[in-house]
Amino acid sequence: MIQSMTGYGKAVIQLPSKKITVEIKSLNSKNLDLNARVPSSYREKELEMRNLLAKSLERGKVDFNLFVEITGEATNTEVNETVVRQYIKQLSQVVDGDPIELLKMAVRMPDALKTERDEIDEEEYKAILNAIDEALVAINNYRNDEGKALEIDFVQRIQNIDALLIEVIAMDGERIEIVRERLRKAVSDLRESVDENRFEQELIYYLEKYDITEEKVRLKNHLDYFKEAIHSKDSNGKKLGFITQEIGREINTIGSKANFAPMQQLVVQMKDELEKIKEQALNVL
Known part of the structure; x- marks a missing residue:
């Protein structure tokens, strides 16, 4: 909790x-x-x-x-009569004034009141x-009570990121095919013959650079770990902060590898949810 x-x-x-x-x-x-x-x-x-x-x-x-x-x-505070009388005497030598007014001035002066320190x-x-x-x-x-409200918010936003990840996974196959076709078209536009075997090797190399399989798995694990942490016995805001950093790292990597506008739009939504989680996590003990 x-x-x-x-x-x-x-x-x-x-x-x-x-x-x-x-x-x-x-x-x-x-x-x-x-x-x-x-x-x-x-x-x-x-x-x-x-x-x-x-x-x-x-x-x-x-x-x-x-x-x-x-x-x-x-009360343990008393008027320091001797000091007050001395103040009144000195003040009367400086100005002519009503004794009551001089008394008012005197009691405001340093040491006019003395406080006995009791045990x-x-x-x-x-x-x-x-x-x-x-x-x-x-x-x-x-x-x-504030923690319960935060927990409800965290669960909702983590579920939102989880749902967006499911969408990312669903469109990943389509993305790879589109990237493959984009590369083929780029080569064909050169109007030069190429070694098909060499082309396939280069294609595999580039597609591996765009592969997000590991990021999807790690992101899912981090989301599950975050949910476990907010339901643990002890409150640990620092741990939640570390987990959100890892979640952010995987989301950023997916975004940089996506090379596919619909997926990048999902990544932007993930980042928005994560920023709100980070902001609220700063309030967790």
Whole structure:
């Protein structure tokens, strides 16, 4: 079962005096690119939270936001009264102003507020971990749903390429005969006698250059392998990317050897379907 790298998860937990909100969103990326926004009071726990996210999400450009909002009376930020008074005194020496206005200016100055760094509350941290777990469940469910949609699209487009390959195989005999006749006509137009045995040898040589038997077999095998990969237990976007490269190589070779307009038109349709698969495969975990 494939899984998308695109997802979003959110969890909110209400404590007696605090509201904890965790948001996780992810987009496609070759590797794990994790950007974490964590309150300064939990910096020492950031690595642990990052490891938890990396273990669950594996790949993608991930934005992790942790918000801790005080909803009760508890606060560890106080006005630094001594500093504020000094600011007001200095400001009053510079300009004459209303004391309220000077106070407004003073509290915006550096160090006007002081924050006492509290020890991390273990119960609060457990609540944060629970919120992270909830958000991870939500984002992985989102990724799974997106993966199901991708799988349906992949199956349809691979079936389309498979159907086009059947058409290619069906017209291959006609193509070879037309190429053979084209070469015979080119020789006859020269109005010169030729050694028939030598001509047949040269004809076989050119027809072998146009032969696509191996490409048809390999392309069919790659298409079957792609279908197996999207139904495998693990999601592996990189593997799907490698298989699409091989599919593209065989389609391109068939196109270059075709030398037959109806077959080349089918090849163009194959390429169109494959490009859409490649684009979507970039989103697979």
